[in-house]
Amino acid sequence: MAAEQKAAYVLHSRPYRDTSLLVDFFTLEHGRVSAVAKGARRPNSKLRSSIQSFVPLQISWGGRSELKSLLTAEPVAPTLLLKGNALLCGLYVNELLDRLMLPFDPHPQLYVFYQYVLNELLSEEDIEGALRTFEHRLLTELGLMPELTQKVAEQVYLYEAETGFRPLSQVSEHQKPSCFYGSHLMAIAEDDYNEIQTKRAAKRLMRQLIDRALNYKPLRSRDLFQKM
Structure with missing residues (x-):
């Protein structure tokens, strides 16, 4: 058989x-x-x-x-010929999956988003937006994404690993890297990266969440980015 x-x-x-x-x-x-x-x-x-x-x-x-x-x-289809930054981003996506997924833990929806991000990398139209969307969906599938909705647009929220987001009335200098406007968090929840400020906020947030999920061990693909 x-x-x-x-x-x-x-x-x-x-x-x-x-x-x-x-x-x-x-x-x-x-x-x-x-x-x-x-x-x-x-x-x-x-x-x-x-x-x-x-x-x-x-x-x-x-x-x-x-x-x-x-x-x-x-x-079952030709190789996607990624090159330059798109190739490095593809290696980054592969490394995230390889490092964060458990063996024999099926995620069919994530498989669809993986195909999506590869096609977006091939087109090179909005690589950054595609990466943020994939990171968001990966972390959500693995249960590592904090609640992003039901926020007040003009409110500043501090992300804390143990408790998620909490509103702040004042922001100190050392808190700034982990602070996000409610409007940006709600846009990230919808994978709406039309605004450059939302993209920047999403990059900061995803980096913090991914680093924690990896126990702060370095990614080889990030080292390649720095060398390039």
């Missing part, structure tokens, strides 16, 4: 033993799945050309442990 095929994208791959690869996939039905692609580093391997980032795949695997054995990986 042929193995069941699942929709997937490659998040990350690295050498494994002499000729194989250890690959992390984002799958539609099963979330993040890690699998060994045996012999994938050999020149004549059928898997070698398929295991590429930003390629929609149909994959199958076997095995009873959490680390699976990849059986097949077949592209």
